[in-house]
Amino acid sequence: MGIYTRLLVKVLSLAAVLLAVLFFVVVILGATGVSDKILNAIVSEEVRLYRQNVAPRLVDPVALEEAVSKYREELVRAYGLDRPWYERLPDMYLRVLKLDLGRAKHAQTFGGSNKISDIIAERLPNTIILVTTAVAINLLVGILVGVRIAAHPGTKLDRATSLLSAISYAIPTWWLGIMLILIFSFYLKFFPYGGLYSSPPPEGPLLKVLDILWHATLPISALVLANVGLTIYVTKTIVFNVAQEDFVNVGRVKGLPERLINRRYIMRAAAPPILTNVILGLAGSISGAILTETVFTWPGMGSLFFEAIIYSDEALILSLVYMFTLVYVVARFVLEVLYVIVDPRVRI
């Protein structure tokens, strides 16, 4: 298989995953009657708007009611509310794909729009900034430290890493976030309690960026601290295993400098499995962000998800499940491309 065929297969299978998840979600929504609720909400919202528009022109209340109920019937037919849910399935499916799910019950954009697609378009970048920064720092620290420790197995530092990774696994990121807020915001007052920027935001682009960084420090620290132990441990194990392979010894016997061996022999072979672990860990980071954003009131998709649950906003929950899957699938694909770059075996 060539690279492009391989990537194409991956794109297709990930797309299939996305579509299958959607199918699964839509079927559940239909079977449990939640889709009726969503569509009914959209219909009553549109009827309300229609009544507002028509009321000034139609003074006779009987005529007004008639027009409104006629319009409502039209809408009910258009949205398929008069048919059983499984007949509406394809329609609902397309609606979700296009994020055409009406308005959120409570959430709003900064500008005041409550259209779901607008809200998500505003929130998505915030989540991406937070998660990618955290994953990048986590990787950088994890790999640097992990490789270093792998060179000295059995030391106290090595054992400390094992313990750290165990704690890392056991500590919920969101609770760590709460503790960081309690210590650094409540007691020490070093960092803000949450949010994306101060209100009012400072003047000038540089100050604005610094302000966002200041707000992002705690959430990113929580995401990194709660995950880095595991990354270090995994990296250490992989690098350590590779370092004992015969071809590495051959390199040493040839008298190559240690730095060259590290870079060209060990890291080259250890990179793909490390990357695999990053891919697997990504799901955790994206999911972890749901709760971490909530804790830090970071205006991303995670805190939006939390609001959606609080206000039982079915349409918004559905859209967010879709968006999270989409983001995850895209991230998987990006890493797949990286995989092709680092692992020469794939390219054959």
Next chain:
Amino acid sequence: MSLLKNESFRIFFSTWSGRIGLSFLILLTAVSIYTLIMLPIPEVSARWNDPQYWADYPKSSPPSWVNIFLDRKLLETVNLQKENIEIIGNGRLAEFLVTYDGFPREIIMVVNNLKYSSRPPVITLHVIRPDGYSLEITRLTVPPPRPDEQPPYTRFAASPERILMGASDDLIREVYRLYTERFDASVTLLKIKQEGALKYLFGTPKDGEITPLKGVYRFTLTATQNDGQLSVSSFQIVLVGETYGYMGTDVIGRDLSLGLVLGFPVSLFVGVVASVLVTGLGATLGLFSGYFGGKVDNVIQRFADFINNIPILPLLIFLVFTFGTKLWIIILAFVVFGWPGLTIVTRSMVLQLRESQYVESARAIGASNLRILSKHIFPNIAPFILAQIIFLTPSFILLEAALSFLGLGDPSLPTWGQMLELGFKNAAVYLGYWWWILPPGLLIVVTALTFVMVSMGLEPVINPRVRVVKTR
């Protein structure tokens, strides 16, 4: 079981993680069992969720031991209780001595399950202050018998009688009488009402101010009835202060130590049950997938791939949200999304075992598939599966906590995650109510860490690769 053989156990116990993990596991199990025996869970859970029950407790109060670290001591909540009292005729029911230095926020008397045989008694609560002055705090007239009722007459049995005395007019008048007659202080009834009678009851005038009167207060309960027998199953007097108990209280006054203790069995139950179910399903599917191959293998592996490729938490949230926040639904959702990892690993192990010579010879003698699976293949992977149960447990404990924190926990059972949720929603972080958010989280971490440690200790015992190659 190979695990419990001395050799394996010795290897396990020789690791520090094994030792620490096992001791914590025993501790957690012991606390859970104790909780299950001592506290009837449905009843206590209902009480936990009943704000009425906690009405008398101080709200958002730190634990009493914080006073060790404070310069200005906070007033402790004092709970005085006497049980199974019986008297004949008039007389003293109970006496409580308490050393106090401050103004309590409220004073409450609780009478539980009172029985009398002839005339309805009147119960009076008196206090003798450190300075020797005596006041009547309250007077409770027990309802008389109904016409068709036969003695003994039972009162306050279904729900205990609670009397909040801090703002009662009787107490205000008593305090007014004391201050005007004994101290010649210039007070008015209105002033006492505004500042609270308890301040005056537990204070003394000094330089025109009311300061706390430090010393021993003697509370006496007496019953007046002409004759007959009187019995009370418990009397309680609560002086509501600024701190409460060992773990403090939350915003509606709940004793957090109760919630923390109840969290143990729930957390262990969710973690272990979900883990056993997930491992059982995953391993079974893996066994079939690897052993039979072909179409079965294909279908199972495609499903496993699919679930491995989706972000689980958002979908879990979605499922629990649509199907309801019940414990069994939450566990079921864990099982639906949890099995694939184990299936893939088990399958690859079974694939190797299937080709081994002893399986081949068993097949040659004519052993059935079921026999080969249960007698030759399963025993080889059993230790690995057992280790997986322990390895997976913390992830479900953490997932349940996460769902609870999002407000998707089972509302009928108090969990640590739900305590954190309520704490967070009530701005405990921003108000510095650390006693509300630190202990539940710490317990989640400790519980998860226990299983991680045990699992780490098991690693050298059950290295699947070693086991699989080794023939029996």
